Amino acid sequence: MQHAAATAPALAAAGRQPRRLRNYLLDAPLQLRLASWLLAASAALSLGLGFLLFRAWQETSRVIALGDPEGSAIALALAREDRSRVVLVAVVLACALVCLSGSAVVLSHRIAGPAFALGRICRQVGEGKLAPARPLRPRDLLVGLGKEVAAMVDALREREARERAAVLAAASALRDPAAGAEARTAAAEELEGLARQKGERLAS
Secondary structure, three states, X not given: OHHHHHHXXXXXXXXXXXXXXXXXXXXXXXXXXHHHHHHHHXXXXXXXHHHHHHHHHHHHHHHHHHOOOOOHHHHHHHHHHHHHHHHHHHHHHHHHHXXXXXXXXXXHHHHHHHHHHHHHHHHHHHOOOOOOOOOOOOOOOOHHHHHHHHHHHHHHHHHHHHHHHHHHHHHHHHHOOOOOHHHHHHHHHHHHHHHHHHHHHHHO
């Protein structure tokens, strides 16, 4: 208990939080579906391999038993050995499937994590928020897609900045009582051009 109490402040001081299962299950349906596919394929391969090994051991034991004149003692020993091998193979396969389950959750996290982050960016853009997108971790999957989304957000930010500057300049010209008719006409044309560009983007 004292060691655990001392470890928690140390982690907090280092700015790290202990990993929990819910940290890995960001999108539980997606991750569990991917993990179930991997486990099903692994289980099928493991069962097939185990069956082939068991048949090979049985054939070997049968050949050895036929070469024994008396047969009984060796046959019983080989039968016990076959049963021991079956149990050993079952235990190994069960351990392998457990390890594969954990690995599948961790690996699927490298897909679900980026998908969760990219979905959040898309929701923010839909709400009109164009904060710079945070890059994905190098070990994550979908890094290429993350770069494309970040480039999209940067392009939107640049366009919004240009249009904002143009709108402010046009508004300033229209508000200026000393501005002449040409300046007001140019400001109105600038606003109409921006509206036309937005209409073209909506129609494309």
